[in-house]
Amino acid sequence: MSRIPALFQGLFDDAAVFPPGNLPVAEAVPAHRVHRSAWYAEAVGPLLCGAGRLGELAGAAGAADPVLRVGLVLPGGSAELGPALAAAAPFEIAGVELATRDAREAVAALDLLLPPDVPAAVELPRELLRGDGLDEVLDVLVDSPYRAKFRTGGLVAGAFPDEQELAAFLTGCAQRGLPYKCTAGLHNAVRHTDPVTGFEHHGFLNVLLAALATDRTAAAEVLAERSGEVLAKAVGELTGHQVTVIRNSFTAFGTCSIAEPLDDLAGLGLLPPSSPHQPPSQEDR
Template sequence: MTGRTGTAETPAQTLLRGLVDDAGLFPPTALSMPQAVERHRSDRIVAHPMLTHRFLCPAGRWDELCRRLSDVGWPEGDPETDDRAAGGGGPGPGERLDVGLILPPEAGATGMLPEPDPRIRVTHCEIPADAADIRKAAHLLRSVEIGAQARTVYFEPRRGPGWLGAVEVLAGARPLGVKVRCGGVRSDLFPSIPELEAFITACRDHDVPFKATAGLHHAARHTDPKTRFTHHGYLNLLLATAVAADGGGSAEVRSALAETDERRLAREIRALDPAVAERARELFTAYGSCSTGDPVRDAGRLGLLGSWEI
């Protein structure tokens, strides 16, 4: 694969490009709106390729975000020319703010969006939903009238018996996808390795794109010394998806998820076939991180950034 500079990307760069959404408003960082917008502006200036330069915002804080954009004099973008593909490249100073909108469960699968703002481009929506809502949305998208104008939506099914049925009903319904929660403030919010493997394998089998959120604070699987929660690593998730995309079985995918040696993870990622890395990212599209610096620093420390090294 060729990068934006015209040079060939390494498999690691293919996996890492446009990976990290800005979830600074969410715990445990939980920045204030002024802090979050300012950090995001700084990230846009640096324009690191690992970042998507998408700002994740709950629908309930939309008005607060709009007020903050007014306070800092954020310019209105031009929808006619602002057609860059989100992810992996820094937006220009006059371009709109890319926002991933986090809708509440009560919004439903076809929930209404807030009033549009000329400074903001909603790139996608994320919403917790039950199987019935997801099935309805997939049915609507497959109709000619709706499908041609479909918005990218990631549905987050509640983990439990039958939860992977949500993946099956979304087969053939791109740009609809699913979202998996990888952690949180309680131990029960962390999926087990078998649960995460089954999710990735189901997405592979049905060609359903997925996002991840929460808990992926660092590159490799580790136990937080303060909370004692065992976190999944974002490199584990990338490698597991690549293994699945290359036809790997459950045991191989679980092995990738269980690896705690970050150096070994990095070696295996560097050794991937470039085409496999591309297929993996067609499935695993991005993840939300409350820190936009830690993922980049971890990848740099492991020698995965190559020509992106700052």
């Protein structure tokens, strides 16, 4: 029997090389392989890599090493897609995340160039997803085979959407049956105010539970919850069907630390209390 509950399997994409972690690629590859062979491996998704660092990744991986599962992150839009797919040929491409300002153009490029067995997510700037813009983009994506991607944090306070903005995205996707992934700012399980930066971070448990809501007000209330005990109790009461609904909706999120979310889950009693070893911290890598 798996030690990782179905709710958390494959949830944490390894974004170690991205801010604020910024782990060098040469260190991120062996660290990722530790994650993929550890007791918690079922919780870990692919190693995420930007288009401009695939050469570094190839050098760090080495031809004799096992093939890496890599998620391609393309902040430069569709122009990066063809070259990145070619440069990623040595790896197993687990997915593509394409940033764009034009959802229709991105879908057309993915239809043309993406291998049929490779999933993709399309990210638009948050300013284009406000008001009627959100419905327009989600309607484009729901008619495609691709997920939506939403940015939930960053390096400045303005990069963090409030509860209402995130709830609008989550419920818009839920109403359409559109899967999505999130990125940035979700290292911890529970909503909180960072004591150093003062930034308001969403918790990934909040987002998981809010994925069940089709009503924006209800979703915002779940996203605002700051009690780990309340959230852990709600997770413990989920049915198998609800877990399936949640994970068919919220497929993954990128985190520069695999240790932090696992530590949070263990602290809330949502992972087995005794583990053969703990994941390596950023300091240990």
